[in-house]
Amino acid sequence: MSHSTTPETADPVLTAERAHLARAAECLTEMRAAASAVVDAGVDAWASERLGAARADRLRALAADPGVPPFFGRTDSATETFHIGRRHVRDAAGDPVVIDWRAPMSRPFYQAGPADPQGLHRRRRFGFSGGELTGYEDEILADGDQPVAGKGVLPFLRREIERPRSGPMRDIVATIQPDQDDIVRAPLAESICVQGAPGTGKTAVGLHRAAYLLYTHGGQLARTGVLVVGPNRAFLRYIEQVLPTLGEVDVEQTTVADLTARVPVRAVERPEVAVLKGDVRMAELLRRALWGEIRKPADSVQVPLAGRRYRVPVERLKRYVDDLRRRARADDDQQLLHYAAGRERLMMLLAEDARRQKEEAGGSPGDGETRRAARSAEVRAFCDEVWPARDAAGLLCRLWSDPDRLARAARGLLADDEQALLRWAVPPRSVRSAPWTAADAVLADELAGLLERTPGYGHVVVDEAQDLSPMQCRAIARRLAAGSLTVLGDLAQATSPWSPSDWQRTLVELGRPEAVVRPLTRGYRVPGEVLELANRLLPLIAPGLPAATAVRAEPGALRIRPVSTFAGPLVDVVTEIGDAQGSVGIVCADAAVAEVAAVLTGAGLPAAVLSDDGEEAPRVAVVPAGLAKGLEFDAVVVVDPAAIVAAEPRGLHRLYVVLTRAVSTLVVLHRHDLPEPLAQHPAR
Numbered sequence: 001m002s003h004s005t006t007p008e009t010a011d012p013v014l015t016a017e018r019a020h021l022a023r024a025a026e027c028l029t030e031m032r033a034a035a036s037a038v039v040d041a042g043v044d045a046w047a048s049e050r051l052g053a054a055r056a057d058r059l060r061a062l063a064a065d066p067g068v069p070p071f072f073g074r075t076d077s078a079t080e081t082f083h084i085g086r087r088h089v090r091d092a093a094g095d096p097v098v099i100d101w102r103a104p105m106s107r108p109f110y111q112a113g114p115a116d117p118q119g120l121h122r123r124r125r126f127g128f129s130g131g132e133l134t135g136y137e138d139e140i141l142a143d144g145d146q147p148v149a150g151k152g153v154l155p156f157l158r159r160e161i162e163r164p165r166s167g168p169m170r171d172i173v174a175t176i177q178p179d180q181d182d183i184v185r186a187p188l189a190e191s192i193c194v195q196g197a198p199g200t201g202k203t204a205v206g207l208h209r210a211a212y213l214l215y216t217h218g219g220q221l222a223r224t225g226v227l228v229v230g231p232n233r234a235f236l237r238y239i240e241q242v243l244p245t246l247g248e249v250d251v252e253q254t255t256v257a258d259l260t261a262r263v264p265v266r267a268v269e270r271p272e273v274a275v276l277k278g279d280v281r282m283a284e285l286l287r288r289a290l291w292g293e294i295r296k297p298a299d300s301v302q303v304p305l306a307g308r309r310y311r312v313p314v315e316r317l318k319r320y321v322d323d324l325r326r327r328a329r330a331d332d333d334q335q336l337l338h339y340a341a342g343r344e345r346l347m348m349l350l351a352e353d354a355r356r357q358k359e360e361a362g363g364s365p366g367d368g369e370t371r372r373a374a375r376s377a378e379v380r381a382f383c384d385e386v387w388p389a390r391d392a393a394g395l396l397c398r399l400w401s402d403p404d405r406l407a408r409a410a411r412g413l414l415a416d417d418e419q420a421l422l423r424w425a426v427p428p429r430s431v432r433s434a435p436w437t438a439a440d441a442v443l444a445d446e447l448a449g450l451l452e453r454t455p456g457y458g459h460v461v462v463d464e465a466q467d468l469s470p471m472q473c474r475a476i477a478r479r480l481a482a483g484s485l486t487v488l489g490d491l492a493q494a495t496s497p498w499s500p501s502d503w504q505r506t507l508v509e510l511g512r513p514e515a516v517v518r519p520l521t522r523g524y525r526v527p528g529e530v531l532e533l534a535n536r537l538l539p540l541i542a543p544g545l546p547a548a549t550a551v552r553a554e555p556g557a558l559r560i561r562p563v564s565t566f567a568g569p570l571v572d573v574v575t576e577i578g579d580a581q582g583s584v585g586i587v588c589a590d591a592a593v594a595e596v597a598a599v600l601t602g603a604g605l606p607a608a609v610l611s612d613d614g615e616e617a618p619r620v621a622v623v624p625a626g627l628a629k630g631l632e633f634d635a636v637v638v639v640d641p642a643a644i645v646a647a648e649p650r651g652l653h654r655l656y657v658v659l660t661r662a663v664s665t666l667v668v669l670h671r672h673d674l675p676e677p678l679a680q681h682p683a684r
């Protein structure tokens with residue numbers, strides 16, 4: 001049974017809860033004061049600085065956002081009552097006033113249900129308005145020891161979902177559902193792949209998982225860090241406030257493009273070239289290209305050490321080089337000998353050889369003398385010849401400019417016509433001015449990863465992973481080191497040329513083939529009527545993938561309107577829905593964005609184009625279909641679905657993405673026939 005209450009001064013429950021809220025706010029203020037008053041008596045400057053940093057972290061964590069109330073829920077068992085909030089609050093005696101949502105004690109708040117009350121007899125959720133506690137909703141989970149019957153979607157959850165969107169994505173900490181909670185709280189060591197239909201909460205779950213792991217494994221992850229990777233800056237901008245609201249300010253959030261920004265990207269290549277550059281064979285090509293720079297030693301070397309010269313014969317030099325090369329083959333980045341380290345090691349091997357010779361002759365050279373020998377002009381000249389210093393961009397530039405070099409690295413790997421796709425017709429004047437593309441940047445990053453070890457994170461969350469190329473996956477895997485991974489995605493929304501039909505290959509390239517694929521199938525964002533329309537595309541775009549079921553129905557949420565021209569109807573629709581609170585997305589083919597924006601602004605409507613530069617999204621946004629993925633709007637107008645489908649090879653997948661962005665209303669304006677499965681829809 002559930003029940004809700006609206007503000008009522010006479011309600012004793014509300015009065016008591018408001019008093020607890022005031023007490024929690026007071027305790028939080030005291031905790032903050034205590035954290036800033038700590039003095040570093042009796043410690044040295046270094047320790048004081050470290051303490052200062054730790055205190056700053058703690059203060060930041062305690063910094064209460066006035067719009068964020070100290071708690072949002074409460075659990076009652078026969079013996080205990082806990083208030084659950086975004087962070088722990090305790091009183092001066094150290095007793096808990098609010099329990100952090102991530103603490104084990106909070107788990108029943110998320111997991112208990114009528115079928116399994118987990119010792120609770122009641123769960124309470126609170127409603128707030130501008131920081132004021134205005135209402136609450138109780139769910140009775142057990143009557144005495146007897147579980148009570150459950151019911152459908154709770155009014156509270158529904159209100160949370162339907163609250164008008166303004167600005168970036170919000171956290172879902174008050175309403176995480178049991179299947180989502182299982183993923184959020186999975187152990188740190190477990191790598192997980194969440195396959196979820198649109199709006200099932202994948203992004204939300206991934207971000208809450210990051211926050212949960214940081215809370216539960218704070219010490220370990222504070223050292224190694226957590227990384228969140230999203231598809232583009234518009235998406236990052238949309239999600240970037242969720243973790244800070246949860247008190248986690250130190251998580252790095254980035255795109256693959258920013259992660260791999262090794263060369264200045266100034267060009268876009270043809271799709272078939274981009275496909276080839278994303279192919280996993282590139283990894284072997286680059287490995288051969290780099291290690292192919294190494295030459296066989298042709299002559300002995302005279303190594304100067306402590307005033308004398310020692311000859312290292314060519315046979316020994318060959319053995320040193322061969323031994324080092326063999327160590328460049330390890331699968332594990334931690335074990336791998338990187339090219340630059342190999343060069344350093346070779347220098348040392350020559351110096352140590354000379355040292356041994358001197359020791360055999362009765363001398364005892366010191367470490368400093370040996371290190372100087374390793375840096376001597378003779379040893380350097382030898383290494384420049386045999387194991388030359390290289391940089392990623394320079395080597396890639398030579399590879400694309402020099403057909404013979406490319407052919408050597410590509411032998412047996414790429415056909416002639418494939419090599420031709422990679423070659424630059426005109427070699428650039430300099431490395432910097434070369435026509436680098438985004439795919440080249442990922443390749444340069446692969447080379448950089450062969451040259452030197454890439455620092456890894458303790459946990460990486462990667463969103464919209466269905467679109468990653470194998471080479472992009474490898475770029476992420478390099479940053480994983482010994483850490484674990486949360487992969488979020490939907491095969492039905494895959495629009496890139498690499499799009500897989502199952503997750504296995506992606507997980508292999510991401511370095512975690514053992515990751516368990518966990519489905520999420522309850523759709524929170526999209527009303528049932530709209531989801532039913534989009535689901536009609538599934539048999540065509542992702543046969544075998546289970547369709548999501550919507551948690552809410554909203555009669556009238558879907559309108560499909562045939563039009564003869566777009567301008568007039570578009571202005572009418574946007575005028576009508578733009579008046580309501582909340583966000584509006586007008587989604588059209590990328591090529592039509594300027595025209596659609598001009599129609600709307602020409603009619604005096606406050607619309608602006610959503611861009612990928614990380615700027616905040618306008619409330620009424622004209623959204624290129626190519627940028628719609630991962631975003632959502634209270635109302636969506638899809639303009640000319642046929643043009644969206646025609647614009648790219650996986651256009652139907654793109655249409656599926658576009659049709660699943662609306663929280664409350666979807667209007668489809670179409671001039672041409674709708675794709676076959678949609679044309680049969682009753683809402684037409």
Ligand SMILES: Nc1ncnc2c1ncn2[C@@H]1O[C@H](COP(=O)(O)OP(=O)(O)OP(=O)(O)O)[C@@H](O)[C@H]1O
Pocket residue numbers: 157160161170171172175176177180196197198199200201202203204205490493524525629630631632660
């Ligand atoms: N348990 C929940 N309580 C309240 N809102 C939720 C819950 N789960 C998801 N939502 C809301 O549903 C919407 C969709 O969530 P999210 O963007 O995480 O889904 P997604 O699976 O990543 O979608 P897509 O595949 O379209 O990118 C968001 O507004 C999110 O806040």
